[in-house]
Amino acid sequence: MKKNSKLLTNLLSLFYPKICIGCKKILQENEDYLCLECLLHLPETNYHLLHENPLEKIFWGRVKVEKVFCFLFYRKGNYVQSLLHELKYKGNKEIGAYLSAIYGNKLKESHSLDGIDLILPIPLHPKKLKLRGYNQSEWIAKGLSKTTGLPYSTQYLTRETFTETQTQKSRFNRWENVKNVFKIQNEEDLTGKHILICDDVLTTGATMEAAIHKILSVPDTQVSVLTLATAQD
Numbered sequence: 561m562k563k564n565s566k567l568l569t570n571l572l573s574l575f576y577p578k579i580c581i582g583c584k585k586i587l588q589e590n591e592d593y594l595c596l597e598c599l600l601h602l603p604e605t606n607y608h609l610l611h612e613n614p615l616e617k618i619f620w621g622r623v624k625v626e627k628v629f630c631f632l633f634y635r636k637g638n639y640v641q642s643l644l645h646e647l648k649y650k651g652n653k654e655i656g657a658y659l660s661a662i663y664g665n666k667l668k669e670s671h672s673l674d675g676i677d678l679i680l681p682i683p684l685h686p687k688k689l690k691l692r693g694y695n696q697s698e699w700i701a702k703g704l705s706k707t708t709g710l711p712y713s714t715q716y717l718t719r720e721t722f723t724e725t726q727t728q729k730s731r732f733n734r735w736e737n738v739k740n741v742f743k744i745q746n747e748e749d750l751t752g753k754h755i756l757i758c759d760d761v762l763t764t765g766a767t768m769e770a771a772i773h774k775i776l777s778v779p780d781t782q783v784s785v786l787t788l789a790t791a792q793d
C-alpha cells in the first residue's frame with residue numbers, strides 16, 4: 561500500500577510538479593512551498609533583534625503591548641503576498657505552520673520569547689471558520705509551538721459575533737464593530753500569564769487591539785503580538 565501511494569505521488573508529480581511559490585521553478589523532492597534560493601532570501605524584518613521596533617509604536621497610546629514580532633515584509637506583488645494568499649484563500653493551511661515554525665526557530669535561538677507562557681491564535685468567527693474550513697492563525701500557532709516548545713490553545717480566546725467585511729469602513733466604525741467580539745473563557749487559567757497573540761498579518765489592527773484589550777482585562781496578564789507579515793511602505 562505504502563509502495564503504491566509513493567508510486568502514485570511520483571506519477572502525480574510528473575504531471576503536476578510542485579512549484580516554488582516564490583520563483584515558480586519546479587521544487588526538488590525535499591523542498592516544500594519554496595525552493596532553497598527563495599527560502600534563503602525571504603524578506604525578513606529581523607525586528608526581534610532590535611530593542612524597540614517600529615511595529616511596537618503602532619500600539620503606543622492605544623493599548624499596552626510588551627513586544628511585537630513580525631517575520632516578513634510583504635509588498636504588492638512580492639512572494640510573501642503569494643504565500644499569504646495561499647494560506648488564506650487557497651486552502652493551503654500548512655503554509656502557516658511551515659513559516660511560523662521557521663520563525664519560531666529563529667526566535668528561540670535569540671531567546672526573544674523568553675518569559676512568554678502561552679500562544680493564543682486570533683480566533684475566526686465560527687461562520688467564517690465554517691466557510692474557510694480552518695483558522696489560519698491556529699496553524700501559525702501550531703508551527704510556532706512546534707519549534708519553540710511553547711503551548712498554544714484555542715479555548716481561552718473566542719469570538720462571538722460576525723463582523724461584516726471591514727475594509728470599506730472608517731476606523732471608528734471598525735472599532736465599534738470589533739470592540740466586543742472577543743470573549744475570554746476559563747479566565748483563572750490566564751491570570752498572571754504572558755500571552756503571545758498570533759495572526760497572519762499586522763495591520764493598524766482594530767481587531768488585534770480588541771483582542772489585546774480583552775486579554776488584559778484578566779488580572780496580572782501581559783500581552784505580546786506575533787504575525788507572519790507586515791506591509792512595507
Ligand SMILES: [Zn+2]
Pocket residue numbers: 580581582583584585594595596597598599
Ligand atoms: Zn523559488
